[in-house]
Amino acid sequence: MCGIVGLLVKNQKMRADIGKLMLPMLIGMTERGPDSAGLAIFGDKVADNERKFCLYTPDLVFDWQKLERDFAAHFGTKDKVEQNANHVILKTTVAPDSVKEWLKEAYPRLSLLCVGQLMDMYKDTGTPAQVAARYGFQNLSGSHLVGHTRMATESAVTPAHAHPFTAGEDWCLVHNGSLSNPNSIRRMLEHEGIAFETDNDTEAACRFLEWRMREGDDLKTALNKGFDELDGFFTLLMGTKDQLALVRDPFACKPAIVAEHDDYVAIASEYRSLAHLPDVKNANLYEPMPEELYIWKV
Amino acid sequence: MESLDLHKITVRELNQYLHKELPSKNGVKKLEILNPDGMHSIAAGMDAPVDIDIKGHGGYYVGGMNKHANITVHGNVGWGVAENMMSGTVRVKGFASSAAGATGRGGTLIIEGDTSLRCGISMKGIDIVVGGSIGNFSGFMAQAGRMVICGDAGDGLGDSMYEAVFYVRGKIKSLGADAQEEPMTDADYAAVQELLDRAGFKHSPKEFKRVAGAKKLYNWNADANQEY
Numbered sequence: 260m261c262g263i264v265g266l267l268v269k270n271q272k273m274r275a276d277i278g279k280l281m282l283p284m285l286i287g288m289t290e291r292g293p294d295s296a297g298l299a300i301f302g303d304k305v306a307d308n309e310r311k312f313c314l315y316t317p318d319l320v321f322d323w324q325k326l327e328r329d330f331a332a333h334f335g336t337k338d339k340v341e342q343n344a345n346h347v348i349l350k351t352t353v354a355p356d357s358v359k360e361w362l363k364e365a366y367p368r369l370s371l372l373c374v375g376q377l378m379d380m381y382k383d384t385g386t387p388a389q390v391a392a393r394y395g396f397q398n399l400s401g402s403h404l405v406g407h408t409r410m411a412t413e414s415a416v417t418p419a420h421a422h423p424f425t426a427g428e429d430w431c432l433v434h435n436g437s438l439s440n441p442n443s444i445r446r447m448l449e450h451e452g453i454a455f456e457t458d459n460d461t462e463a464a465c466r467f468l469e470w471r472m473r474e475g476d477d478l479k480t481a482l483n484k485g486f487d488e489l490d491g492f493f494t495l496l497m498g499t500k501d502q503l504a505l506v507r508d509p510f511a512c513k514p515a516i517v518a519e520h521d522d523y524v525a526i527a528s529e530y531r532s533l534a535h536l537p538d539v540k541n542a543n544l545y546e547p548m549p550e551e552l553y554i555w556k557v
Numbered sequence: 558m559e560s561l562d563l564h565k566i567t568v569r570e571l572n573q574y575l576h577k578e579l580p581s582k583n584g585v586k587k588l589e590i591l592n593p594d595g596m597h598s599i600a601a602g603m604d605a606p607v608d609i610d611i612k613g614h615g616g617y618y619v620g621g622m623n624k625h626a627n628i629t630v631h632g633n634v635g636w637g638v639a640e641n642m643m644s645g646t647v648r649v650k651g652f653a654s655s656a657a658g659a660t661g662r663g664g665t666l667i668i669e670g671d672t673s674l675r676c677g678i679s680m681k682g683i684d685i686v687v688g689g690s691i692g693n694f695s696g697f698m699a700q701a702g703r704m705v706i707c708g709d710a711g712d713g714l715g716d717s718m719y720e721a722v723f724y725v726r727g728k729i730k731s732l733g734a735d736a737q738e739e740p741m742t743d744a745d746y747a748a749v750q751e752l753l754d755r756a757g758f759k760h761s762p763k764e765f766k767r768v769a770g771a772k773k774l775y776n777w778n779a780d781a782n783q784e785y
Binding site: 510511514516529530531532533534535544545546549 | 594595596597613614616617633635636651652654655673674692693694
């Protein structure tokens with residue numbers, strides 16, 4: 260079991276408070292996912308030639324200033340890092356491949372959570388309330404976000420196994436359910452030269468969809484191929500730079516409910532995560548149909 | 558009328574009151590539950606003839622295992638509303654998610670809106686009346702009871718059903734294995750009318766068709782070659 264939440268704020272004035280609006284949604288899904296929580300938020304865009312790198316350290320004490328100095332010394336830049344508990348966000352114009360290669364060599368204990376121009380990602384073990392407090396989720400601002408609370412059923416409980424998963428840039432996915440053929444998907448993708456970071460089933464779905472879209476499919480075509488290839492139960496919620504997308508398996512084995520309001524679109528596994536939203540009684544509440552793609556644009 | 562506010566007490570406290578204190582309190586015939594906010598198991602396990610109004614949206618298992626109570630939800634509900642109900646009535650003013658009335662043994666479940674997948678799965682005597690449409694795989698292995706569907710039915714209606722009977726007013730996307738359409742008899746028209754009256758829905762029984770099990774799965778058929 261797991262919980263998923265998504266929030267897309269249409270009212271510009273409310274975007275500064277997206278973290279506050281979302282927090283009770285995530286905490287509302289604690290019973291569905293008490294062991295880890297995560298969030299991907301789409302906020303301010305960096306300069307056109309820049310990328311954000313979200314990094315995670317497993318160490319309780321980590322000298323981020325040293326990382327900043329080492330990075331500057333190696334690449335000859337003046338890039339700064341912003342630290343937030345076990346996370347850091349590095350903004351730089353250095354090419355992503357060079358950054359990744361350097362990080363792997365110089366700081367092998369760091370995990371790279373995501374790369375992009377808009378998306379920041381947080382994921383860690385602990386209850387949703389603990390993770391939210393650790394990273395100050397209530398202070399986040401942005402246009403849309405995707406969140407997840409995890410109750411592991413098929414792989415280990417570690418920050419890396421927590422959701423969201425990402426591949427490529429400014430794209431992420433959270434999953435409630437379980438896949439029965441993640442290993443065959445993984446073998447197929449490994450033949451395509453795609454590397455995996457964990458043995459989590461959701462990572463297989465994530466890398467499959469990202470691979471299809473990199474090969475030229477749009478999201479809809481990629482998901483239709485996903486219906487053919489992915490066997491199991493899933494409610495998938497995806498975030499891109501300007502949209503949220505939701506799809507449920509043909510048997511709708513995992514729940515989802517949507518509240519569409521003039522000010523926002525909110526998605527959750529269950530209504531109890533939506534009950535606190537402002538003026539939700541006037542929102543259009545509905546259950547997404549199985550095997551249909553729902554897309555909401557920012 | 559008594560009013561219980563789920564912003565002030567927990568669902569566990571609410572249900573303990575409904576189970577233990579309420580039946581011995583003579584005179585309480587009606588109570589309302591405020592701020593349900595999608596919480597689970599509200600008024601599950603009732604065993605007292607009392608009217609309960611839930612003012613808002615319920616979560617999973619609202620009115621589950623109900624006996625005697627008459628429960629109205631002024632909103633939507635999550636999975637498994639009135640699951641394994643024994644008697645009494647559960648009415649949902651909005652829509653119901655998956656597995657509404659699952660394994661229900663008696664009483665009446667009325668859903669004014671649509672229901673999601675697997676409505677009435679393995680029902681064992683409950684009557685279910687749905688004002689809107691029902692999702693895929695509804696009535697799977699339905700053993701006894703009746704289901705009236707005023708809208709459309711999804712894929713695989715009544716797959717492997719036993720003695721239950723369904724009445725559908727709208728389109729049926731597909732019937733499940735062994736389910737078949739059958740001619741309506743006078744007894745069927747009377748049954749539909751009685752159930753529609755109970756729910757307060759204004760349709761003519763003449764608009765409904767009957768679906769029941771062909772009973773070809775009751776005995777193992779060695780010649781079927783696994784094709785059913």
